Amino acid sequence: MEIIGHERPLAYLRAVATRGELAHAYLFVGPAGVGKRAVAEALARELLCSAKRHDFGGCGACADCALMANRAHPDVVTLSPAERLLTDADKKDIGIEDVHELTRRLAATAWRGGWRVAIVDGVERMSRDAMTALLKTLEEPGERTVFVLIAQTLSGILPTIRSRAVPLAFTPVADDELAPMLASLPAGERAPALALANGRPGIAVRLANDAEFRERALSEQREYHTLLRAALPTQFSFAEAESREPGRLEGFLSYAAAELRKDLAAAVGERQQRIAAALGIMLKTLASLAGANVNRRLAADHLFFQLDGLRRQTV
Numbered sequence: 001m002e003i004i005g006h007e008r009p010l011a012y013l014r015a016v017a018t019r020g021e022l023a024h025a026y027l028f029v030g031p032a033g034v035g036k037r038a039v040a041e042a043l044a045r046e047l048l049c050s051a052k053r054h055d056f057g058g059c060g061a062c063a064d065c066a067l068m069a070n071r072a073h074p075d076v077v078t079l080s081p082a083e084r085l086l087t088d089a090d091k092k093d094i095g096i097e098d099v100h101e102l103t104r105r106l107a108a109t110a111w112r113g114g115w116r117v118a119i120v121d122g123v124e125r126m127s128r129d130a131m132t133a134l135l136k137t138l139e140e141p142g143e144r145t146v147f148v149l150i151a152q153t154l155s156g157i158l159p160t161i162r163s164r165a166v167p168l169a170f171t172p173v174a175d176d177e178l179a180p181m182l183a184s185l186p187a188g189e190r191a192p193a194l195a196l197a198n199g200r201p202g203i204a205v206r207l208a209n210d211a212e213f214r215e216r217a218l219s220e221q222r223e224y225h226t227l228l229r230a231a232l233p234t235q236f237s238f239a240e241a242e243s244r245e246p247g248r249l250e251g252f253l254s255y256a257a258a259e260l261r262k263d264l265a266a267a268v269g270e271r272q273q274r275i276a277a278a279l280g281i282m283l284k285t286l287a288s289l290a291g292a293n294v295n296r297r298l299a300a301d302h303l304f305f306q307l308d309g310l311r312r313q314t315v
Helices: 007-019 034-046 063-069 096-107 127-139 175-182 186-197 203-207 211-228 232-242 250-266 269-289 296-312
Strands: 023-028 075-080 116-121 145-151 165-167
Touching: 007 034, 007 165, 007 232, 023 034, 034 116, 034 145, 034 203, 063 250, 075 096, 096 127, 175 186, 175 203, 186 203, 186 211, 186 250, 203 211, 211 232, 211 250, 232 250, 232 296, 250 269, 250 296, 269 296
Parallel strands: 023 145, 023 165, 075 116, 116 145
Antiparallel strands: none
């Protein structure tokens, strides 16, 4: 599987794997859809591929790679908010029971007698008890076991967990690398879709291959464009609706932040300062939403109130 972008983390992982100097835990941090999970799975294929010679990320043809392509390899244990091991997926946070089950599975003998890989996607979405249990597992790692912890933000993750993992930052991919992924779209949809992808290959793939998702996303983009410039009562109405439909606030913030970055490049003086302040508020809010136990309605109201205050400074 080809990975778009992320040359630095890929080069680093390739080097330490080749030298046999892998750490027992890594912490991948970056926006949703940017490619963290894809790189984590590439590392798993690198360690478990049964072909003697292959590029980083496995050969893609052996039995082990086939199992991993279907996320069914016994030596890869995955835990995420949508992929629970014991607790119900409708619960807000990953629970301590899931971490105990993760630890139990990793304690078993490896199916191939080699590496075991644990991918924990959404560490910031763990309950406090679950993080404490994960910390204990990280403090006593099994032989030939690698943990890949994935998060959108470091906010909310125990400092002791962060200190036991090698951090790798994942940043948005350049538009010229994403553009070929959207070449199959109608000409009039390519530029809006590229803006919507906002440097995230995972989103670009869905936009290219899922017509229903693309239609909904482009409609939301038009709504976000209007909302960014709307009066405060309209923005508060969006905040109230978002409390019933979680997830739309992240979409708005991703779109708005991308728009402000473009404006920032051309702005000067006081306008540049206001745009930078608004962008900082948006990014801080976006990071906070990834944590557990966040009052989303309050966060949205506070966001729009702050942005309105900045806007009034121009009057």
